[in-house]
Structure formats: C-alpha cells, structure tokens
Amino acid sequence: xxxxxxxxxxAVAGYIATVSSGTSAxxxxxYAEDATLEDPVGSEIKVGRAQIEKFYSxxxxxxxxxxxxxxxxxxxxxxxxxxxxxxxxxxxxxxxPIDVMTFDDDLTITSMRAVWAPEDVIAGQR
Amino acid sequence: xxxxxxxxxxAVAGYIATVSSGTSAxxxxxYAEDATLEDPVGSEIKVGRAQIEKFYSxxxxxxxxxxxxxxxxxxxxxxxxxxxxxxxxxxxxxxxPIDVMTFDDDLTITSMRAVWAPEDVIAGQR
Numbered sequence: 001x002x003x004x005x006x007x008x009x010x011a012v013a014g015y016i017a018t019v020s021s022g023t024s025a026x027x028x029x030x031y032a033e034d035a036t037l038e039d040p041v042g043s044e045i046k047v048g049r050a051q052i053e054k055f056y057s058x059x060x061x062x063x064x065x066x067x068x069x070x071x072x073x074x075x076x077x078x079x080x081x082x083x084x085x086x087x088x089x090x091x092x093x094x095x096x097p098i099d100v101m102t103f104d105d106d107l108t109i110t111s112m113r114a115v116w117a118p119e120d121v122i123a124g125q126r
Numbered sequence: 127x128x129x130x131x132x133x134x135x136x137a138v139a140g141y142i143a144t145v146s147s148g149t150s151a152x153x154x155x156x157y158a159e160d161a162t163l164e165d166p167v168g169s170e171i172k173v174g175r176a177q178i179e180k181f182y183s184x185x186x187x188x189x190x191x192x193x194x195x196x197x198x199x200x201x202x203x204x205x206x207x208x209x210x211x212x213x214x215x216x217x218x219x220x221x222x223p224i225d226v227m228t229f230d231d232d233l234t235i236t237s238m239r240a241v242w243a244p245e246d247v248i249a250g251q252r
Binding site: 005040041042043070072073074075076077078079080081096097098100113114115116117119120 | 166196198207226243
C-alpha cells in the first residue's frame with residue numbers, strides 16, 4: 001500500500017533529525033540501495049548508497065543542525081524547505097534549500113534533489 | 127547558454143504574476159509545446175500545451191490571487207512555495223503548495239509538479 005501523507009511527512013522529519021544528529025552512515029541507511037542524490041540540482045548525480053554516504057560524510061566533522069521549515073507531500077513525493085546551520089571554527093554558515101524526495105512503499109528514500117544555489121548560502125561571524 | 131539563477135527566479139515570479147492575473151491561455155503560453163504538468167503530484171500527468179491550458183481554465187471563472195513565499199533554484203530547476211487564495215461565493219480557500227519546475231534555455235517551462243495534498247487546503251468564511 002502506498003504511504004499516507006502523514007507517513008511521508010514523518011519520514012521527512014526523520015530525515016531532518018538524522019541529518020541534524022546522525023552519522024553519514026545513519027543518513028545513508030534512510031536511502032534505498034540504488035537511490036539517486038543530486039545536491040545541488042544541476043551537479044553530478046550520486047547513485048547508490050555508498051556514493052550517498054560519501055556525500056554526507058563531508059558533514060561528519062562539522063557541528064551542524066537542521067530544522068524543517070515547511071513540508072508538502074503528495075503521492076510518494078515530498079518537497080520541503082529546511083535550514084541547515086553549520087558551526088565552523090570561524091563562522092556560522094546557513095543554507096535553506098528546498099529538497100524534493102521520492103519514497104518507496106517502505107518509506108525508504110529513492111531519490112533526492114536539493115534545489116539551492118551558491119548565492120543562497122549566508123555566512124556570518126559566529 | 128543556460129539561464130542564470132536570477133533569470134530562473136524571475137521566470138517563477140512571472141509565472142506567479144500570470145497565475146494571479148492572467149488567463150489560462152496566457153499561463154499555458156509560458157509552457158513549452160510538449161511540457162508536462164502534474165498537479166497535485168501523484169495525479170494524472172497532463173501533456174502538451176492544450177491539456178495544460180484546459181487544466182488552468184478551471185481558474186478562469188474564479189477570483190484568485192497567487193503570491194510567492196519562497197523560491198530556490200539551481201541549474202534549470204526551480205522549487206517554490208507559494209500561496210493561492212481563491213475567493214469563492216461563500217468562502218475563501220487557501221492552498222500553499224511547493225511547485226517544482228524545469229525550464230529550457232529560453233525560460234519556457236518544460237515541466238511542473240505541484241507538491242501538496244488535499245489536507246493542505248484551508249477553507250474559511252470570507
């Protein structure tokens with residue numbers, strides 16, 4: 001049976017919580033084995049859980065938090081606006097992408113596209 | 127040459143303005159001849175400008191306004207959160223989808239997917 005709207009939105013909340021406090025391995029485990037990831041849109045597409053874990057591993061050494069701002073879903077697709085705040089040694093960097101995700105019936109992520117551009121990044125003194 | 131981030135975001139603003147005050151024919155003219163439209167996601171996909179104009183024609187007899195809340199773009203893709211307020215005879219209906227659009231190099235819309243679900247519709251007395 002296809003997931004309900006609530007199940008999809010709960011899965012998005014789980015993703016955000018894992019990005020905020022989990023490891024790259026824990027984040028990658030939310031994705032299907034053959035999932036695709038395009039972040040930011042227009043960049044090279046990562047295919048498969050190994051490439052996806054490698055992508056998120058860039059965050060493992062950074063103290064960053066993620067919070068969900070707005071989420072919408074329909075069918076097996078979710079779109080959500082969220083904020084990632086990264087606390088670097090000399091500055092705080094904030095970016096608020098809109099991600100588009102698709103899920104399979106088990107609420108595993110089958111694709112993610114992150115819509116944002118370099119000019120959306122806000123850097124400030126911490 | 128691929129459109130710039132600013133050009134894509136201006137095209138989204140133009141779409142919102144046309145949805146707000148234009149006719150279905152004017153909205154359809156923003157789409158490529160063979161464009162696709164899926165609104166809401168999970169519903170039957172409309173293909174081609176004629177089907178797309180027919181889709182928007184449901185709005186022609188309704189006093190509705192659209193306003194852009196948040197827009198992000200990267201490559202040839204935009205994602206944007208917006209509000210459509212429809213003033214019906216006996217009530218006001220508000221829905222705030224997140225749309226995902228792709229554009230060609232001439233800033234013509236090649237695809238649109240509207241991410242929202244029936245439970246996102248807010249109806250109130252006017």
